[in-house]
Amino acid sequence: MTTAAKIDGKRVAAELKAELAVRVKALHEAGIDPGLGTILVGDDPGSHSYVAGKHRDCAEVGIASIRIELPASATQAEIEAAVQQLNEDPSCTGFIVQLPLPPHVDTHRVLELIDPDKDADGLHPTNLGKLVLGTPAPLPCTPRGIIELLRQHDVPITGQRFCVIGCGLTVGRPLGLMLTRPTEHATVTLCNIETRDVAAHARASDVIVAAAGVAHLVKPDWVSPGATVLSVGITRTIEGILGDVDPNVDVVAGKMTGATGGVGPMTRAMLLTNIVEIAEQQLAAREAIVGALT
Numbered sequence: 001m002t003t004a005a006k007i008d009g010k011r012v013a014a015e016l017k018a019e020l021a022v023r024v025k026a027l028h029e030a031g032i033d034p035g036l037g038t039i040l041v042g043d044d045p046g047s048h049s050y051v052a053g054k055h056r057d058c059a060e061v062g063i064a065s066i067r068i069e070l071p072a073s074a075t076q077a078e079i080e081a082a083v084q085q086l087n088e089d090p091s092c093t094g095f096i097v098q099l100p101l102p103p104h105v106d107t108h109r110v111l112e113l114i115d116p117d118k119d120a121d122g123l124h125p126t127n128l129g130k131l132v133l134g135t136p137a138p139l140p141c142t143p144r145g146i147i148e149l150l151r152q153h154d155v156p157i158t159g160q161r162f163c164v165i166g167c168g169l170t171v172g173r174p175l176g177l178m179l180t181r182p183t184e185h186a187t188v189t190l191c192n193i194e195t196r197d198v199a200a201h202a203r204a205s206d207v208i209v210a211a212a213g214v215a216h217l218v219k220p221d222w223v224s225p226g227a228t229v230l231s232v233g234i235t236r237t238i239e240g241i242l243g244d245v246d247p248n249v250d251v252v253a254g255k256m257t258g259a260t261g262g263v264g265p266m267t268r269a270m271l272l273t274n275i276v277e278i279a280e281q282q283l284a285a286r287e288a289i290v291g292a293l294t
């Protein structure tokens, strides 16, 4: 019985963070100290754990962090005021609004108010539009992490057939856009809740990305022998965390992530990467001005 090789996001994320710490030090020496802001609304335990992880990562690489927490009862106006506060805060290089927001909030309106130059999640419509056009812009963290994870584990992308299960704003939709850029040129089937016979689409694919938030959705008979399988969605149960991929898939897959330690740590590492890149662009712009004046 074969066992799939592990795709290790924890290891790759640790390597990326070590490189980022060096870049943050160089920025500091040039007079720029990057800062990440987070806006967290409500008491969802998952969201609290993810935001806490993002701030731990910042401390690890030397990025300052600014944390805004609002109760689940916060009004649209209060959340928009928090966005405005971080838009105007010079110590905040970039920020995120942790999703999902409570159901009474107009999420798209909140995302639209983020200054696109401070959009550390790459979810502002301007930056999603730039992704479609192929213009440089901050990229959504989970899809960026997935592509980096595949590269680091020598999983080919160009010309490969991908089945992305789930078409949410943070993973499926932007991942489809990124995988079909001319730099990747993958063939992507983006499955949604109405897709007929998702198993057949998955079986016809070289890489399966499960981002539906349905525990153990992807079964061994959904996977063609040797395929790569990434688990993105997480379901919290009293027995612990369950991923979207049944662990028994490891007898069929060539390479796969676990429910944890795969894509999650990469999402966080890519958020830090986006912050450092924004800060480096600010430094380059400053140096260009100094150069033009001297």
Ligand SMILES: Nc1nc2c(c(=O)[nH]1)N[C@@H](CN(C=O)c1ccc(C(=O)N[C@@H](CCC(=O)O)C(=O)O)cc1)CN2
Pocket: 046, 049, 050, 053, 096, 097, 098, 099, 100, 121, 141, 142, 170, 241, 259, 260, 261, 262, 263, 264, 265, 267, 268
């Ligand atoms: N504004 C955003 N909101 C959300 C995003 C996002 O990219 N931007 N993605 C997800 C949640 N997410 C990031 O915020 C996220 C998910 C998982 C992890 C992670 O490190 N997971 C660990 C396990 C965590 C645990 O034990 O609780 C792992 O996989 O090992 C980090 C970030 C939705 N919202």
